[in-house]
């Protein structure tokens with residue numbers, strides 16, 4: 236059996252620093268979809284408790300020691316950063332290879348997002364611990380506010396390079412505009 | 418135009434896909450009269466005023482929504498999850 240090498244969709248893309256923002260690939264570890272069965276919430280809560288988590292409210296994620304549970308739809312969430320324990324009450328499937336995760340950070344990050352996402356993601360309107368399913372231009376994405384000046388953007392793996400390109404272009408445009416002013 | 422998705426909050430109209438009248442939620446039984454199927458498939462009201470129709474939150478939570486709105490004033494009075502409506 237040949238040895239297969241696991242590669243992320245953004246393999247070889249190095250971090251970009253422009254316009255007060257940094258774009259890099261985020262390493263979030265395993266990504267597991269947890270889709271709650273009708274009447275499965277109670278059983279699922281038990282399994283999640285074993286790793287110190289509860290099922291998140293809509294538009295929220297909960298983080299414990301690098302493990303996150305990220306709301307991403309009705310009765311649906313992603314568990315990231317951990318190989319999941321046995322979970323009852325939900326359909327559980329490994330989605331690690333299906334997603335690309337971009338980290339966007341720095342004081343300029345909100346301005347970059349404002350160019351691509353038609354939602355109010357300013358720091359005051361989108362606090363740490365919030366997550367939205369929203370379009371990045373026309374790409375479906377899951378966007379998390381992970382820190383004071385830190386966001387993560389999850390896109391379908393097939394969209395990884397397009398997403399990178401869009402963010403890079405937005406950063407370049409902001410940098411060019413700033414250069415004109417000075 | 419904005420719709421307030423019960424899950425995602427207020428979102429731009431372009432995030433949604435319009436499907437059609439609420440009638441699509443009331444599928445006749447398999448052995449229903451042809452008239453019932455004709456009504457279900459083809460016959461629609463065209464109200465000036467309150468109407469209820471189905472929208473899909475394509476660029477958000479991917480839920481079907483039942484929207485109550487006024488075609489005259491453009492007021493939107495309710496947005497509900499189809500999945501959680503009383504059967």
Ligand SMILES: [Zn+2]
Nearest residue numbers: 422425477478
């Ligand atoms: Zn929604």
